[in-house]
Amino acid sequence: MAPQELSNGINGSSKPSLMKAVRFHGKGDLRLENIPEPHVGPSQVKLKPAWVGICGTDLHEYLGGPNLCPTTPHPITREKVPVTFGHELSGVVEEVGEGVNDLRPGDRVCVQPIIYDGTCGACEAGLVNCCYSNGFIGLSGWGGGFSEHMVIPRDAVYKLPDNVSLEVGALIEPLAVGWHAVKIAQLPPPPTAITALILGGGPIGLSMIQSLRAHSPNHTIIVSEPSPRRAELAASFGATHVLSPLTTNIPATVRKLSPGGWGAHVAFDCAGVQAGLDAAVESVRAEGKIVNVAIWEKPPRIDANSLCFKERTYMGVATYRKGDFAAVIDAVSQGLITPEAMISKRVEGLEGVLDGGFKSLIEERDRLVKVLIRANDVGE
Structure with a gap:
């Protein structure tokens, strides 16, 4: 069997x-x-x-x-x-x-x-x-x-x-998606601080914020979210900056908010819309990572040259693996995630x-x- x-x-x-x-x-x-x-x-x-x-x-x-x-x-x-x-x-x-x-x-x-x-x-x-x-x-x-x-x-x-x-x-299930995405991104361990961009402030985007904060309190977390209510929640869960893509040039602002003006170290796409993916790619610095967490309704378009010329990495996340649920449950029990x-x-x-x-x-x-x-x- x-x-x-x-x-x-x-x-x-x-x-x-x-x-x-x-x-x-x-x-x-x-x-x-x-x-x-x-x-x-x-x-x-x-x-x-x-x-x-x-x-x-x-x-x-x-x-x-x-x-x-x-x-x-x-x-x-x-x-x-x-x-x-x-x-x-x-x-x-x-x-x-x-x-x-x-x-x-x-x-x-x-x-x-x-x-x-x-x-x-x-x-x-x-x-x-x-x-x-x-x-x-x-x-x-x-x-x-x-x-x-x-x-x-x-x-x-x-x-x-x-x-x-x-x-x-x-x-625990949606939180585990965010937790696994942080693991897949292979971020440097604390106390090293990075700049992370999250596209979308829905359940998975909010899970991403909480997972990043649980791994390190030092990261700069920038969230792109048009909904005022979800933007408020993103800030309450620990986002450093919350931007509306309806009124803000996301790549330009992310570069201004990142050390040296080079852009985010990693972008987590939790929205699954073309405009968000385009913004994510342009927001990430050389050798940065774009981590696709969203499930797309239609196949996206990816500009390969934007990846090649800056040696950016585009990678996918498939839910979670064994061990992720136990880790999230422990983090919630300890109060690292609320x-x-x-x-x-x-x-x-x-x-x-x-x-x-x-x-x-x-x-x-x-x-x-x-x-x-x-x-x-x-x-x-």
């Missing part, structure tokens, strides 16, 4: 128990349905989801997909749309399968949703986030957080310390996922950052 092979089969009953789940059927089509309740197997954990965040990827799938959600059987899960949504989540352990000895019912946890085969070259190299057959719990099958119950591999479950709430537990202010709205119940969650984010995207859904009342 491959490390993440999973069977969410039901028991032998001819009339299986049913549960509620929010299922994605296609563009603009989310439905609250009754589906069979999964049963735990060996090396698996059954959870009752608590708080679940709506990710930008979820919005992209709803507005224009399916893109990442499989329309033919996924090579690992063997599932295709409709699939249960929700990959940013916390929950409470309900039951553990044979071979799981380090978790017990009642434990408070969060979920690292990467699905990987464990056998390809990337996985053998420890790069499970780059698995050649990869997918995500809550997008590619194996259930999702917008449900009454879910069953996932033990390796996907991380226990939360007592001083980390279930609400914050649902933020992300509660990212939560803009809380919605009670699976019935509110569409109107209170997705539609609110679409209609109020400039005002809302992270919307959390309470999938189940677990007593916290």
